[in-house]
Amino acid sequence: MLTLATIRPGEPEIFASLQGEGPSVGRPSVFIRLSRCNLACVWCDTAYTWHFAGDERPHRDGVVYERAGNQMQMHEEDAAARILALGSDRLVLTGGEPLLQAPAVARLLVLLRRDRPNFHLEVETNGTIAAPAMLDPLIDQFNVSPKLSHSGNAPGLALNPERLRTYADDPRAFFKFVVADLQDAEAALALQRDYSIASDRLFLMPEGTDSSTLLQRMQWLAPFCQQHGIRLSDRQHIHLFGDTRGT
Numbered sequence: 001m002l003t004l005a006t007i008r009p010g011e012p013e014i015f016a017s018l019q020g021e022g023p024s025v026g027r028p029s030v031f032i033r034l035s036r037c038n039l040a041c042v043w044c045d046t047a048y049t050w051h052f053a054g055d056e057r058p059h060r061d062g063v064v065y066e067r068a069g070n071q072m073q074m075h076e077e078d079a080a081a082r083i084l085a086l087g088s089d090r091l092v093l094t095g096g097e098p099l100l101q102a103p104a105v106a107r108l109l110v111l112l113r114r115d116r117p118n119f120h121l122e123v124e125t126n127g128t129i130a131a132p133a134m135l136d137p138l139i140d141q142f143n144v145s146p147k148l149s150h151s152g153n154a155p156g157l158a159l160n161p162e163r164l165r166t167y168a169d170d171p172r173a174f175f176k177f178v179v180a181d182l183q184d185a186e187a188a189l190a191l192q193r194d195y196s197i198a199s200d201r202l203f204l205m206p207e208g209t210d211s212s213t214l215l216q217r218m219q220w221l222a223p224f225c226q227q228h229g230i231r232l233s234d235r236q237h238i239h240l241f242g243d244t245r246g247t
Ligand SMILES: Nc1nc2[nH]cc(C(=O)O)c2c(=O)[nH]1
Pocket: 017, 018, 019, 020, 021, 031, 094, 095, 124, 237, 247
């Protein structure tokens, strides 16, 4: 059974859009958003996947979500049918932290590949959790977004040296650091050095949930990326659709 986020109460967050971030930007894809996260970023744009009533961890919006309307259970078979009905040959698994539900995700991916052997499977992860052996070989691409100190998580929780090393050595893994200021960008570079992350697999992406914040931050991020020979990621879907569910 999968625990999914919802677009509206009772409607799972499974939708067709364009990948808005990272190496596959602009590619038409289906998305499935899994509920729950092991981290609690203060600027998380999907706090409705984890910031439920009773969770004392702070979030900058100060909103707590009612679990019943924002989470739902779904059988892997039903999720696979919805995904296949959307007609794409690419799937982005996101969250929350999708690798918290590895066994159910593996069952889902097996079902998808049974119907469409060439389905491209991409996972957005915070880089703290390993994909277990039953899931790892099913994944074509990891978009790993380790969380820096401005996320408000304790570094001991957010940065797992063994995981980061494994992803740095995996050619399927792309790193995407969310940055709000120059200090964050420098912290990402320090991690690149520590873990020998290949420059062509490293993105800096502005933190922001509106177009003007993203554009403003890219004004200084673009020359920074140029100077250091690393990649800049926008958040294309925010310009197109705003900060909305199911887009
Ligand atoms: N279009 C679109 N692209 C995305 N790439 C990563 C997303 C995410 O929420 O993880 C996302 C999202 O929510 N929408």
